[in-house]
Amino acid sequence: MKIAITAHGDDCHAEVDSRFGRADYFMLYDTEKESWKAIPNTQNVEAAHGAGIQAGQTLAKSGAGILVTGHVGPKAFKVLAAEKISMFSFGDSNGTVEEVLKAMLAGELKSIDIPSGIGVGK
Numbered sequence: 001m002k003i004a005i006t007a008h009g010d011d012c013h014a015e016v017d018s019r020f021g022r023a024d025y026f027m028l029y030d031t032e033k034e035s036w037k038a039i040p041n042t043q044n045v046e047a048a049h050g051a052g053i054q055a056g057q058t059l060a061k062s063g064a065g066i067l068v069t070g071h072v073g074p075k076a077f078k079v080l081a082a083e084k085i086s087m088f089s090f091g092d093s094n095g096t097v098e099e100v101l102k103a104m105l106a107g108e109l110k111s112i113d114i115p116s117g118i119g120v121g122k
Contacts, residue, residue: 003029003104004064005097010038012098016090018070021052027097028062052076059085068104074115087112 006023007014017023026039039062041055052072056079059067066086080087088109090100103109 001031001066002062002064003031003066003068003101004039004059004062005029005100005104006067006069007038007097010040012036012096012101014097016070016093016095016097016100018090018092020067020069020072021055021076023055023069026055026059026062026064028064029101053079056080056083056085059083066104068100068109069112071116072112077112077115089116 004026006017006020007025007027008017009015010025012027014025014027023041025041028037028039039058041058043054052075056076059080060083064085066088067080068088068090070089070092072080072087088104089112090103090109
């Protein structure tokens with residue numbers, strides 16, 4: 001299984017990024033190979049619109065089955081749900097990608113069952 005974690009940097013020691021669509025990187029952990037791969041999200045960091053949708057498509061192509069992030073907006077949520085990518089939140093907490101992975105594997109993170117983020121539900 002591949003687990004994607006939103007990050008500010010391109011290694012497992014980077015600080016997590018609570019944004020999904022505009023995250024700097026997706027750090028992809030392969031549980032079978034126990035290896036990391038950095039996927040840059042540069043095309044969406046400054047995107048005027050559609051960042052969440054495009055980021056969701058990028059994750060689908062990566063083979064990720066799980067996303068760990070802070071927040072997922074409604075359009076990105078639809079894309080990820082359609083691709084059957086499970087979503088979990090570390091909220092607004094800080095920490096490294098590696099620390100968040102440990103929390104995920106220990107079952108300490110909350111499942112994202114509805115979209116969240118700025119302006120959602122208004």
